[in-house]
Every structure is written in C-alpha cells, then in structure tokens.
Amino acid sequence: MKSSLAAELGLPPFRARFPWWGADLQTLRDTLRAGAPWPDPGEPVLTEVGQGDRLLSLLDRPLDQQVDQRAQKPPETRSGQALNQPQGAEAELGQARGLVLVLHGLGGSSQAPGVRRLGQLLQRHGFAVLRPNLRGAGPSRPFARGSYAAQCNRDILPLLAQARQLAAGRPLLAVGLSLGGTVLLNGCLAEDPLGSPSQSPGALPRLDGLACVSSPLDLVACSSQIDQPRNRLYQRWLLRRLHQQVQGDARADAPDGLDGDPGGPAPSIRSFDAQITAPRWGYPSVDAYYAEASPLARLLQGGQGLGPGLPPSLWLQASDDPWVPAGGTEALGAALADAQTTWAPIHGNSAVLITPGGGHNGFHSQGDPGRASWSDRLVLAWLARLVGGAA
Numbered sequence: 001m002k003s004s005l006a007a008e009l010g011l012p013p014f015r016a017r018f019p020w021w022g023a024d025l026q027t028l029r030d031t032l033r034a035g036a037p038w039p040d041p042g043e044p045v046l047t048e049v050g051q052g053d054r055l056l057s058l059l060d061r062p063l064d065q066q067v068d069q070r071a072q073k074p075p076e077t078r079s080g081q082a083l084n085q086p087q088g089a090e091a092e093l094g095q096a097r098g099l100v101l102v103l104h105g106l107g108g109s110s111q112a113p114g115v116r117r118l119g120q121l122l123q124r125h126g127f128a129v130l131r132p133n134l135r136g137a138g139p140s141r142p143f144a145r146g147s148y149a150a151q152c153n154r155d156i157l158p159l160l161a162q163a164r165q166l167a168a169g170r171p172l173l174a175v176g177l178s179l180g181g182t183v184l185l186n187g188c189l190a191e192d193p194l195g196s197p198s199q200s201p202g203a204l205p206r207l208d209g210l211a212c213v214s215s216p217l218d219l220v221a222c223s224s225q226i227d228q229p230r231n232r233l234y235q236r237w238l239l240r241r242l243h244q245q246v247q248g249d250a251r252a253d254a255p256d257g258l259d260g261d262p263g264g265p266a267p268s269i270r271s272f273d274a275q276i277t278a279p280r281w282g283y284p285s286v287d288a289y290y291a292e293a294s295p296l297a298r299l300l301q302g303g304q305g306l307g308p309g310l311p312p313s314l315w316l317q318a319s320d321d322p323w324v325p326a327g328g329t330e331a332l333g334a335a336l337a338d339a340q341t342t343w344a345p346i347h348g349n350s351a352v353l354i355t356p357g358g359g360h361n362g363f364h365s366q367g368d369p370g371r372a373s374w375s376d377r378l379v380l381a382w383l384a385r386l387v388g389g390a391a
Helices: 023-032 113-124 153-167 179-189 219-226 229-246 269-280 286-293 302-309 327-337 374-387
Strands: 043-050 053-060 099-103 128-132 172-177 209-213 313-318 351-355
Touching (some): 023 113, 053 113, 053 153, 099 113, 099 153, 128 153, 153 172, 153 179, 172 374, 179 209, 219 229, 219 286, 229 269, 269 286, 313 327, 313 374, 327 351
Parallel strands (some): 099 172, 172 209, 209 313, 313 351
Antiparallel strands (some): 043 053, 053 128
C-alpha cells in the first residue's frame, strides 16, 4: 500500500528517537530497557491441543472492565490457584470493542515486553486481549511437551477456535510479533479438517483482522540473514533461549538425540531447526520444514483458493531489520499494489508498510507516549479502523 498509510491512520512517519538510532539499538531497546516485571493481572485460559497437552494464555479485559485485580504474579507462581479452569475467562467481556490475540515471537512468551506493552495499549482503548504462550514457551511449559514451530497448526487452530468462542460475537483480531505473525498466517491459510483449502461456506473466518510486525515470510532467507557474521551475538542469544525451552524434555517418541537434554546449544538457528524443530513437527528435513512453513509463496498465489482464509491484513516491516530481510514483504507489497495479480479473494483492506528504519520489532519513534511504540500505535489505529472506530 502507499506510504501514506500511516498518515491515513493519523500517525506521523516513523522517525527514530534518541538514543535508539540505527537498526541494532532499535532492535535491542526492549532488552536493554526491560526493567522490573510489571504486575500481570491476566486471567489464565487453557486450550486443549490433543494428547493431553494444553496451551496457557492470559486474558486481559479492557482496563476499565477488569474484574480480578488480585493477581500480581505470573500464573505459574500464584500460590493456591488452580490452573485447570479458565478462571472466569468465559464470562462476558462487557463492552469490549473486540478480542485481540497478541502472539509472541521466537524465544518469547506472554511476558515479553513488546507483548505486554501492546496489550496494555489495546486495553486502554477498549479491547480485550488474549496473550497465548506457544508450546514450551513461558507459562505453557508445564502443560505442553516439546517446542513450537513457524507452522504449528495443530496447536494454533484449536487456539483460534477457542478465541472465537471467547470473543462471543465480537470481532476477533490478532497481532503477530516476529515469528508470531508467521504462525498466525500459516494458521489462517491452513486447510480445514475436511481437507478443503479454506473454511466451509458460511463459517466465520478464523480471524477478522491480522497485523504482522517484522514477521518472516521466507524462512530460508531469514535463516541465512540471522547466520551472517554481523548477527553472531543475536543468534547466540536466541539459541540460548531456545535451548532453555527444550532442556529437560523427555519424550518417548522423540527422535534419536532429542530425548532429554539436547546436549547444548546448536551452532545456528538452521541446525537447531534441523535437529529439533523439523523432526518434532514431522518434517523429513529442515529444507522441507522451511519450504512448507514459509507463507510467502501461498500469499502470492492469492487466486489459488487459499486467499479466502486470509482476513484483512497489515504487514509492517523495517527495511533495515537485521533479523528478517525485507525482500519477502517487498514482494508482497508489489503484488498487492499490482492490479493485474490475482488478489481479488484477499480483502481490499490489506496493506504493506515498509519503513526506512525501525530494526526488528523496534519502531521506537519520536513522539511515542510512555509505554507505546510507533508500531503499537499503528497497529491500534489499524485494528480500530477495522472494527469501525477511532483509536
């Protein structure tokens, strides 16, 4: 879409703010300024995903409608609280404008600073927020064995179905940060259980709107990018977090070498995916995993029957992102802008915005108010427009 999208949504162009100049400082800002954990009043919601596994999400009501202000610790540390019940999550959400699912990225969780910050901004503007933890991440660790992947539809589809029930007729929207956007895109484009390429006629879409921030669309390109010498420290940090998530796993069905402690961090994200992610999710090789879990090709085939599963969508990407190359998002933007391509099944409200700076999931801009980044404000304005109201 035209670069005027930010102006259409009432925002100035992105301009990095002092002292977060350059791609790396933008990327690292939330890590360097994480501070003390915020009190988390989220209400636990468990999603059954099969074979006795469950995902733990946290439900946040709009700030003026919260009903439980007693919880001041992450759910896994609350003494005396049973987590096998939704803890009131099925109650009415009052006058919430919609339910927004905010999904973390690689190595993250519902407690990640970016997830919490965006969630609180949405709450302040009348949205209820659901913050899931994917398999093995954060508070989901005791409830689901293994680890997640860029395409983990057997987990994400039950989660989206439950979120639709929790929305109770309100718009169901989602924001994916980094790999979280890839996971959500793959879920929207997945076949239904009957094998048809999209949901049955007359069924509600899996989502009514989606925003992807710094999300990989081509995993091969992304793996090559993160393996560049300039990203050595980033990759080492990510691998430590991924290794922590899989330490202690002991599965009878695990391939050789994956039972229990994998034996130390893999030397690269690609080798981690080859040793752990691909086998655990049933892929014969890491190349097969990257090919099938990269949504770009299917997005560019909008006329091939998969397009109807995609809701109105926003893709936000920085051209200087050190982790995720902008090429995939640029190709998507060119296809969306080209009237000759087969984008008719995809809602006309979809848009691509590529900024000259912002790093990876950074976008800390001049004029940002308090705990809200420029991308947070853009996503809020986008979702508010979809549900028919001002931010």
